[in-house]
Amino acid sequence: MKAKPQEKNKRATNHPTQHHWHEMNRKQRRETMRKIQSEDLSLEVIHPDAAGIDIGNESHYAAVPPSRDSQPVRCFGCTTAELKAMAAWLQQCRIRTVAMQSTGVYWVGVYDILEQAGLEVYLVNARDTKNLPGHKSDVQESQWLMKLHTYGLLRNSFRPSQKIRTMRTYWRQRNDLVQSASRHILRVQKALTQMNVQLANVLSDISGVTGQAIIKAILAGERNPHKLAEFRDPRVQASEEEIAHYLEGNWQPDLLFVLKQEQDGYEFCQQQMAECDRQLAQYLQQREDRSQGAPLPEEKRKGRLKKKSGNKPQFDLRTGLFRMSGTDLTRIDGIDVMTATTVIS
Structure with missing residues (x-):
């Protein structure tokens, strides 16, 4: 009767893609790393057209699958022209999705250029990609990101629309x-x-x-x-x-x-x-205008009417937000127009 739980655990170990990298314990990560480095066929490929980019201050290292280019890891500068060249190279290698770490604010320019080029960009937390054994170079880091992304082990961070x-x-x-x-x-x-x-x-x-x-x-x-x-x-x-x-x-x-x-x-x-x-x-x-012509609800709560303006903008921000979102978040108790703007933005 005790063999069933063991068999269940064994099945779970053979399918690590059910969990993101950050959700695994140390033993699961070591086992997954071994399989990734040995290209174990038991790992399910989620993103076959994946690439990884190690973000830096002066340069960025991009890695693609070895079968896509004779030089699968390349270094690009941080200028706009070189970022566009990187995007063109990734498209030439038939890459559809890219993973990179949210390093400082250096990732913003890379993200925007790749997004404009039509590539799907995964912005991942650096804590979710650690535990690569030994000293990590920029080349190894970009390849590691590519492998984790290929097997669907990375969690994408939310970034709102432009x-x-x-x-x-x-x-x-x-x-x-x-x-x-x-x-x-x-x-x-x-x-x-x-x-x-x-x-x-x-x-x-x-x-x-x-x-x-x-x-x-x-x-x-x-x-x-x-x-x-x-x-x-x-x-x-x-x-x-x-x-x-x-x-x-x-x-x-x-x-x-x-x-x-x-x-x-x-x-x-x-x-x-x-x-x-x-x-x-x-x-x-x-x-x-998403209000569809609906009138803005009149504010009748005494507490809101008597509240001091403080540092509120010198224009009707509540009407602008209602027109943009189609709903009046200030109707919720505890949310004033300043808080509503912070939530929406």
Whole structure:
């Protein structure tokens, strides 16, 4: 009765293609490597027209089956012309699918060129291709990728379409600018604190209307705390007297210089964010309208209506997303328009 499980395990060992390389344990990987290197016929060929590329900074090594070319491993540079030459060589060798590792950002240019040439590209995690015994050269690595891909042992990573990637580029650039602006504001607050200008004690956000007006007045040469307090916005809870009490500073030229530098950096980030908003709005307007003429659901939830805008884009992003995707993700509790944009991109 115990022979059946053993027989079952034996059958499973003879068909390693049922599992991806990263799903195997060490023993299974050693056995699979032995079969691959000995070209064991018990391994099922999934991708007969497969190639492997070892991605590098200055050069890339591409490997094809030995029967396809007298020089099955070739080295190509990283320029666009050489990448196109690599794609042409792979097509000449009747290659249909290519596997390569996601090394840094060097793979992006290779991926795009091969995709444009009509080749299927498998982008794999380097952790899923390790365990090749001995010292690995670039030639061995490309051949190893080709063999793993030939037997269907690699898992392809998801990469969205070019339309989504374009939107993601704009959105990530904007998020980077938001973070940079936040760092500038922190350094502005530090410079003010070092001069004993305790503006943050009476204003919850020095990047708001009142805070920015006071900082610009300080940089323009105003030192009178009562005149600075006159820039108070009516919505601020603290009175002018309270604000003036915290604006009597110990002014120092070096810290004023730092304050100006950081304020200029913050304003520059704001300008760059505005440019990103214009570019993103234009891009969303050019996308296909998938709403099919359906109206955007009206937002009636009080919590959403009262929520501060913060760093939201200066255009109707919710309408643009609804037009592009055909659905309003903000109807889901916990997902605002900023989160919805991150999910889509």
